[in-house]
Amino acid sequence: MKxxxxxxxTSLVLTSTxxxxxxxxxxxxxxxxxxxxxxxxDPEVMHYHAGRKTMDSYVKVQPVxxxxxxxxxxxxxxxxxxxxxxxxxxxxxDALIRSRESCFVxxxxxxxxxxxxxxxxxxxxxxxxxxYLIVMAPGLNNAGHADANRLEMSEMLRGWGIVTHEFAGxxxxxxxxxxxxxxxxxxxxxxxxxxxxxxxxxxxxxxQTYTVPADxxxxxxxxxEQLQPLFTTIMERQAKEFMEQVHVEP
Numbered sequence: 001m002k003x004x005x006x007x008x009x010t011s012l013v014l015t016s017t018x019x020x021x022x023x024x025x026x027x028x029x030x031x032x033x034x035x036x037x038x039x040x041x042d043p044e045v046m047h048y049h050a051g052r053k054t055m056d057s058y059v060k061v062q063p064v065x066x067x068x069x070x071x072x073x074x075x076x077x078x079x080x081x082x083x084x085x086x087x088x089x090x091x092x093x094d095a096l097i098r099s100r101e102s103c104f105v106x107x108x109x110x111x112x113x114x115x116x117x118x119x120x121x122x123x124x125x126x127x128x129x130x131x132y133l134i135v136m137a138p139g140l141n142n143a144g145h146a147d148a149n150r151l152e153m154s155e156m157l158r159g160w161g162i163v164t165h166e167f168a169g170x171x172x173x174x175x176x177x178x179x180x181x182x183x184x185x186x187x188x189x190x191x192x193x194x195x196x197x198x199x200x201x202x203x204x205x206x207x208q209t210y211t212v213p214a215d216x217x218x219x220x221x222x223x224x225e226q227l228q229p230l231f232t233t234i235m236e237r238q239a240k241e242f243m244e245q246v247h248v249e250p
Contacts, residue, residue, distance in 0.1 A: 026247035027184065027195045029085065029132070033248075036090035036130040037076060039069045040100050040137040041180060045224060046161030048154060049216070056166060059156060060217055066228050072136050075235045079243035090128045095120040104137035105158065108144035109181055109197060118191035125187040133192075135183045139199070145181065146201045153177070160231050162207060164216070173206040176227070178234050182242045198242035203234050 029035075043066045051057040073089050076082055103117035125133055138159035139145040153163060162174040178200035186193050209226055213219050 024245070026245050028247045028249055031084045031248050031250060032086060033132065034086040034088060034130050035132045035134055035184075036125060036128040037073050037087050037134045038090050038092050038096070038124065038136070039072050040092055040097065040104060040135060041068055041072075041159055042138075043068050044159065045219075045227060046158055047164070047217075047219065048157055048161060049164045049166065050154075051166045057154075058217065062219060062224060064224050064228070065221070066231075071232055071235055072239075075232070075239035076134065076243065078236065079239055081243045081246050081248050084248040087134070088128070088130070090124065090130075090133070093120060093124050093127070096124055100137060104135075104181060105139060106144070109139070109183070109194065110144060110146075113183075113185065113192060113194040115191065121185060121192040122187055125192075131187050132195075133185045133187065135181075135185060137181050137183070139179050139181045139201070141177070141179050141201060145179070145199055160227075162227070173208055173210050176205045176207055176230060176234065177201065178203050178231070178238065180238070182238055184242075184246065196242065196245045198238055198245065200234065200238045203237060205230065205234065 042063075044061050044063045047060040047062065049058050049060075069089055073087060076087055099117060099120050103114060103120075107114050107117070121133060121135075125131065140155055141153060141157035142155040157163070157177050157179050159179055160177070161179075162176055164174045165172065180200040182198040182200065183194055184196035186195050207227070207230065211223075213223060
């Protein structure tokens, strides 16, 4: 298994251009600031298959046995800027989970956080005794998340997943996608404000160790496990780009 993971990681190929350079000055935080880290991304992988005809395309979502909360906090703590901050995992409240679709997945976050989404974030921050939250949530491959920098694929793509094509040959390697938002949100009496945002849709990799499963619509668990180190690598890169938008004051 270790050898398989090593092969998968060394075979990870970047097939898209790098994320657009950030044109804003980094957001400043005081040294030692305590920040709650919240994960709203379910442990699952979406499989989008593009058929020769639209009617032959399909979407399957398969659960995976990954501790996404741990993957997130580990990726953030590995970044240099985080050494001067206190990052604390915080479990999402039921209210925040209920707001996931309207406030994150279907929200045009390129324009900021919708004003009516403050309440569950303010409640969570108050309970956790923090003034800032880092939230990771699924998004969609559309203009509301990716603006002009979206993948030329279906707007149905959501969260973590892969894309296969009916017209591709047996040696074709599926693309991995990361339709995931990483957000820094400040909490104040007047509400929640989006301060830093890193969109994962810019990271488009290939699954180099892929082999066609016996049932193309259902990946066996052991094959899906090959994807965890790949998505871990994608998350680490996203966390790096995210934390580079943060300046920690001396």
